[in-house]
Amino acid sequence: MALDPAGRLSLYRQLAEVLAGRIEDGTYGAGERIPSVRKLREQFGVSLTTVLEACRVLEDAGLIEARAQSGHYVRAGGPPRRPEPEESKPSGGAKRVDASLAVQLNLGIGNPQEPTLGAAVQGPELMAMGALNRLLGHVLRHQPAACHSYDAPPGSAVLRRSIAQRGGDAGYAVSADDIVITSGAKEAVYLSIKAVTRAGDTVAIESPAYYALLEVLSSLGLRALEISSHPRHGINLDDLAAALGSRQVAAVAMVSNFSNPTGSCMSDAAKRRLVELLEAHDVPLVEDDVYGELVYEGKRPTAVKAFDRRGLVLYCSSYSKTLSPGLRVGWAIPGRYQNEVELLKLVVNQATAVAPQLALAAFLDSGGCDRHIRRVRRMYGEQMASMIDAVERHFPDTTRLTRPAGGHVLWVQLPPGVDAMELYEEADGAGIRIAPGPMFSASHGYRDCIRLNTGFPWSATTERQMATLGRLVAERAL
């Protein structure tokens, strides 16, 4: 079945239609892998780009899904019943960040130790509490003087070695000397952004963006340039390229894998192109990869850091989503900004608590760590599936939602007529915490969106809250 280069539709659209027909007629069955990109190129005599574009059309239509390092699979159950939100169109121009709304709502959604749809926190059932407690006891007993002395940047050598050894999972190769231990990924992001900017500078960010990033920009007197972003593919690189070309951007900051709030994940090709853009303009990237480990199936996605050859990427992460947030241990791999980040760590709080660093190192080196992470990936996947199912059951048909392949936040576009801030207030009155869209934008956009946390195992309480929330939405929908 040949394609027609002179046809009305572009080649990649023609190819997409052919493949869609084969999915419809059962040639490629539900859950099966479609032919590889190489095979499709050969079969149809088209370029790599054409095949990739055709696959993206099918992905956008919900017919197939990409699995990292593995290929494209026909979606079980066919296309989802609800479409996903469209690519964002933030209002242009760099602007001073007024994070007061994000702060107020951040405090409003809280940080509880019980199941919540608001704060992006996780159930203790998903954390490695027992093993970490045993290892904490061990290091306190066997290295009491170390545990109760000052540490100094870049932090515990044994932990830095353990982290470096796991870098291959995310595709980057670094040594222990390239790592700076921080008190959580949040501190890594704060120190990294402070290291590469001065007050008044402009930082390009995804839109919507994680509200804590907006708080950092505001706190450091930085301006935000919101770049349009796709809820599955992430930041629009053409728009980012244009912004970088205007020479007004001092740094880029984003969550590369399973972004907060949309769950978007950049492809390897996009990550490679992003690094080329950074290099061409000599602009650093602060990459927050705190959700990369939380892929539901297959291999975890690559970090942008994996494509970084010139040290322009300041990579930030932690095990707060898989092992324990209460330990407050994260790290930065600051590339050419290593000295600056180490100095800032020294200035801000000298060092991170010692016993948590040593216990975490011991756990990372144990076989139990990989087993634990496999287990929680599965749990996070089930929790996300339950939440998507609940939205489809309880929310009006005109609701749109994302389909994250990892992480624990779901981005929901409400039906026309529903205002996220009003919904937030009314839900709060009913004892239900949610994160309204305007938290995630320097210009307080996304008044038609909310973020739902899926960090806890599904429960009767969650089901009840989702039913109530769905009723509140339906009452307001036009």
Next chain:
Amino acid sequence: MALDPAGRLSLYRQLAEVLAGRIEDGTYGAGERIPSVRKLREQFGVSLTTVLEACRVLEDAGLIEARAQSGHYVRAGGPPRRPEPEESKPSGGAKRVDASLAVQLNLGIGNPQEPTLGAAVQGPELMAMGALNRLLGHVLRHQPAACHSYDAPPGSAVLRRSIAQRGGDAGYAVSADDIVITSGAKEAVYLSIKAVTRAGDTVAIESPAYYALLEVLSSLGLRALEISSHPRHGINLDDLAAALGSRQVAAVAMVSNFSNPTGSCMSDAAKRRLVELLEAHDVPLVEDDVYGELVYEGKRPTAVKAFDRRGLVLYCSSYSKTLSPGLRVGWAIPGRYQNEVELLKLVVNQATAVAPQLALAAFLDSGGCDRHIRRVRRMYGEQMASMIDAVERHFPDTTRLTRPAGGHVLWVQLPPGVDAMELYEEADGAGIRIAPGPMFSASHGYRDCIRLNTGFPWSATTERQMATLGRLVAERAL
């Protein structure tokens, strides 16, 4: 014995001479308490100020020493063999802080877990390791979900309550709600200074000042105005008043009790006057009181915070010098800047590790805590006495040194001809770390001074290092 208001000498000098005569003739014996301020006023019919000034002259001469809340005592052994350094005379004007030297030397003096004369660290023997380890095990076992969940500002309620209950020791009365938990006092100082300044502002500081404070000012783009300071009485309030009157000072920052590096401690009268000055000019003070607990004898000195009625004092402290620096737990009492400091804590790293907070709270509430603190105060006193003795034995007669009544740093003015930077380099070559004077000044002054750490129990190694250091000094002295 009446004083002569028309005499050649001012009344307080006349009174000082009379009292000095009584000490010399044995009327007031070594180690005995001299009459109270009230009694002296009645006996001589003079004002409170006159008596206090006279006592200060006798203190300066080394004839008597003040003990907090108790009065003045005749020094055992008479006046010290070596005089103390004179009040500093920093070069005037606010200046941008170049902290690169402080940073370089800070890294140079290191942060080891073994005895050192360089970094201001403490021997693990002085820390409450065993008790804290038991309590850490307890909270991990009994509150695993809390220990492995996110905390949020202002931090653990039980710890804030325990800290508030101990505020009376330092003379301030606050509630748990007034406290923000931080990752060490250093973070409390960073957040507090950031909360009350903007880049380009001027901060008035003691001179010499703790080098980590210089690093914070540099990192936040602030200018330093160094104020002359006395090695025993602390910052010169007349000079500070003049600086505040010039309306160029956005904030004051200092170590109020047993300052680093001089060991100076402000009197209650000076603290009261300082607060009056702050109020008159509506300027905040960031008070670092991390050494106040380390008084060698008698009651611990009062915090400036105790005199604060308008919330202008941002008080910062920790138990890193008495219980454990490795836990990284400190706190701020930010007064009217409470919201700003809580927000900055949220932005910088969300929260402090949970288990250390809970274990520290449990220890503070136990009877063992006061016993432990009494024990380490005595040890710190013995260590300081040994260090002063070693300087007097090994260093040339023309050396001057402070006589701190608490803390664990000794400030030494070297004999004419000895350069602190050269001595630092040469000592480093001999495996001995010291902190050279220029670290403690924005203008890199104090090239004739060094700071010695007395945080470790006296040992044969320390004795050998001091002998070597004394020899190096003697070789260079004119």
